[in-house]
């Protein structure tokens with residue numbers, strides 16, 4: 001799986017290859033994204049890039065700054081699901097044929113399943129593929145035994161050893177505790193990658209030991225890159241964020257950009273907000289939520305909203321954008337972004353994704 005075959009996600013992918021090139025990757029990471037976001041495909045492309053013997057660099061201006069070659073022995077083995085140092089773990093189900101399920105029993109089926117679906121997979125399809133409809137699968141005690149043995153074993157090819165754990169939220173605490181041990185005592189050259197949809201179901205002790213990479217919706221394809229380096233607004237903000245006029249200006253600029261959805265300007269705006277620091281980003285999101293709530297009470301309940309951005313025309317026009325049709329989605333997107341910022345998600349990815357969501361919600365008023 002090369003990055004070029006991933007749908008969208010260019011901003012995130014470029015970030016990931018930058019980190020791999022710098023050699024500063026964390027030994028335990030979680031790719032977290034809802035069903036359909038391509039989380040597993042991304043994880044596999046990530047591993048293929050990491051292990052590629054001839055990484056290709058297209059340069060910083062390119063849509064993808066870098067990718068795996070797809071042709072070296074390592075890439076070929078991963079693409080054929082035959083790399084001896086890339087291990088997949090996943091939930092399994094009981095069937096009439098397999099009474100004591102484990103990854104070992106199902107592994108060759110799972111490999112076929114991944115290849116047939118080009119790594120764009122979901123749990124229901126996997127259960128159906130394993131011949132067990134309407135049953136819930138899980139990680140098994142046998143899997144943790146195998147995981148521990150494999151982690152302790154030497155790498156076959158003398159390079160990195162990678163464990164991709166798909167849907168780790170379907171892991172009971174017994175298995176998760178074994179996993180914790182391997183996360184706490186990392187082995188040299190060993191990478192553990194979780195590919196998950198719902199971290200609310202995971203043990204907080206596991207979550208706190210992995211670096212989380214939030215996989216956004218597939219919306220950011222073909223983002224222009226030229227915005228890098230516009231620090232003007234950012235610098236002004238550093239000095240004046242305390243002054244709420246600046247917050248208001250930033251908000252008005254953003255809303256105008258969302259109507260036009262001009263990519264180059266929007267990514268400049270995202271660069272700016274990304275550079276002001278998490279505390280200020282949280283203040284800003286709180287301000288926006290408050291403004292949306294006031295706007296809605298004016299539209300829906302005809303109550304005076306006391307809006308005061310300093311731009312009277314904007315304050316008169318904007319409330320009609322927030323209606324009973326879209327207020328919930330607007331609010332959900334904003335609180336999700338706030339949550340992500342609090343959890344140290346990448347602010348550029350978070351604000352870009354939020355921009356697309358808000359733009360869509362506002363158009364659906």
Ligand SMILES: [Zn+2]
Nearest residue numbers: 052069072075
């Ligand atoms: Zn390669």
